[in-house]
Amino acid sequence: MIDTHCHLELADYDNIDEIINICKKEGLKKIIVSGHDLKSSIEAIELTKKYDIVYATVGFLPDILKENTNNDIKKLEILIQEKKVVGVGEIGLDYYWYKDNKEEQKKLFIDQLNLAKKYNKPVVIHSRDSINDCYQILKDMNLKGTMHCYSGSVEIAKEFIKIGFLISIGGVSTFKNAKTIKNVIKEIPLEYILLETDSPYLTPEPFRGKKNYPYYVKYVAQNIALIKKISLEKVTLITTLNANTLFDF
């Protein structure tokens, strides 16, 4: 099993050694830690050097346009070339939190997509209330990637698959009222699905509301097995294969 997207930051966890040990005991083969600004991207790369099972993606979310943080894209380009950086992300558009700077967000997004293209890396897409704009930008880019914490419809999921994207399923899919995403799991073939936790956020049942950990990815997998009426072994096998292919492990 692979947690293809989480955030293991020192600000959130004081026991990363222990978390990595539990992940190994639980049979996780790899963990991909995603950056969302320069600091967290550098921190993610530090973790890849310390732990064999940790890989990183690096990128800037639209938050950096509002916060007074260092968002030098030239520095990001240097990070992309680090050894265990397997993708560019999380990057994207967020019209839930930021409605007044859409053009600025699109520019930041496209600049990073172009970097992914230049270095032949897959992209990890954050999309909140912006799925159509994300699709319009991505459909002509000829990139591979994944829709992180997907929350859209079955129809749009199929459109993303057509342009070379996978659909990442996280803890929200285990919530009782998550009808749309349960339907996506039912309708989308396992060959296009990735598992993720987005730790420390979006903790799956039965720990909803508490802090999330990469090793809780098994609850996401169990739920997919239940919905698709297939074995947990099959979910683990195929989603691991999907991740290995996309991130070129």
Ligand code: NI
């Ligand atoms: Ni995330």
